[in-house]
Amino acid sequence: MAQNKGEKEKSAPVKSKTALREEEILAFWQEKNIFQKTLEKSAPKGEFVFYDGPPFANGMPHYGHILAGTMKDYVGRYKTMRGYRVPRRWGWDCHGLPIESVVEKEIGLKSKKDIEDFGIEKFNDIARSKVFTYVDDWKKVIPRMGRFVDMENAYRTLDPSFTETVWWVFAELHKKGLVYEGFKSMHICPHCGTTLSNFEVSQGYKDITDISVTAKFELKDEPGTYFLAWTTTPWTLPGNVALAVNSDIEYVKIKIGNEKFILAEPRLSVVKEKYETLEKIQGSDLVGISYKPLFDYYQDADLKNKENGWKVYAADFVTTEDGTGIVHIAPAFGEDDLNLGN
Template sequence: MKATGSNVNLPKMEEEVLDYWTKSRTFYKSNDQRKGQKEFAFYDGPPFANGLPHYGHLLANTIKDTVPRYWNMRGYYVERRFGWDTHGVPVEYEVEKNLNLKGRQDILDLGIGKFNELCRESVLHYAEEWRKTITRLGRWVDWDNQYRTMDLNFMESVWSVFKSLYDKNLVYQSHKVVPYSPRITAVLSNFEANQNYQDVQDPAITVKFKLSDEDAYVLAWTTTPWTLISNLALCIGPEIEYVKVKSTENGEIYYLAKERADAVFKKKKGEPDGYEVLANVKASELAGRHYQPLFRYFQHHKNAFKILTDDFVTTTDGTGVVHMAPAYGEDDFRVCTAAGIDFVDPLDEEAKYKAIIPEFA
């Protein structure tokens, strides 16, 4: 074995090895030797082609290289096609940022065709940079048969799979509450939504809903008052204890969770009560009762404006009563759908009220 001097240039040695692998097509030859052998399937989630790889990518790609190499050396055939996720918000956002586009209308003014072509150019630019980095890292992948989600054959393969599922009656049409961006007028994936998730202090309001069969109100708490126009139900916890109280300030009668009464009426230790308890009330006594709509827009909506029950309601904050707008909350949608209440959505793609709400349209 050749002796190694004390002044070893490791980067240069790495580059010499990489150059040898490339010119000799070492990876492809090693895989060809395993063709016909038992296969080991390695599922590799493709990266977004909207930026340069960072250290997290380098770590992940080292692991993704180690596992297939191990099984290949064990005698298995391991296909390692490299792929690119070229669709969705990350790519579009990169182009919007570079062109200082502010939203959907700016894209329409530019032209959908032009915008798509710029997205394509951006993808191809970053794909080439990724190839350089992955190759320099020493990861063995099949560049000759790489795929991109924007390639026609890839898209057609997805449609083919979807058609197979449809033909087997495994696909149905329905609705689902999902993260949505009114600025880009598009649905966000959970990954995209979580990237921008922040804990913030938000103002909240307590709203009184007039019962139809009694001169009394049910108190509900919400941090999203813009959804009140779309309110179709109230929800209480089946195991929560409620109270009927009379306000010492205005004499009105309210229903709310017993555990939340002091907080709602802002009673502090040593101060006089802001309310008088008239009765303890079980959730079952409130369930099914109807109340008057806050707004007239959907007042004749089928099965709406009644009190429902579900375990997701808590007394951690609020009043122990949740206002339900099924178009804008997963639990709201689930509970209302089970009760036969269809959602209403008076907002357009930019989250502005439609003409059905003329005061705010």
């Protein structure tokens, strides 16, 4: 058949000698069932338990999976050569937002309320039918990278037996007093209505130039004298319940006009007005001093541990690299803040 004008002749890609050699070795492993034989051979040191965190089943493998899988593989191989029996069972993570997002887009849902209106049971049925879309692709990639792992007897997090096992483990931990209820400051996804993992938050992290403010907090027993606290999140100031200083830092009390201010001595450079230095104060001597709340909307509320609020506390995360050496603490808005608040 004559070739059309302008049509370029295409040839099949030529595999390198390395790739051909790899395929030859893989074929030998599969033909001789080498992985299974490593499990059947004598294991004088017993069994080495290897837990393999499962990937999501509804996406293609990427570089991160290949990298982590390679490291997992050489752990198993090393322990096998050291005399252990190392079963390596593959798993599929079927829960969570990845599959939810796929189904939402497919049926045109815009919010979590839409899922409830659509019907949770129907939604779950669709998710269950879609979650293993790429399993066959995984079964090609993982063996091709040379990894020894049992993919045919994989566990699946959607199986009732798996869920029941997780609940059993949790119950046993609870019986032993190893489970406690607490609070953690987390970022929220407004669309999903769930918290975001630290990894998800850090993915969007970048340095920016932001507006900051320096707020003054009047000492309760010394009217006209203020702690100066610098913050890049002024929207958290209504949640302020404490101030933090570093016990090892030296602070100063200065006078500007008729007002007095307290800040870290190494941060005096931030003061742009003419001032008079009145005294130096060790950070540890500021701990326990009470100040007036910036906002009075809950000063009459019957709050638990209210007597501990609006005081100065010591914290080793306070530095003099920027700001005033005094940190405003709002436990509802930050991890360090919440830890100090607790």
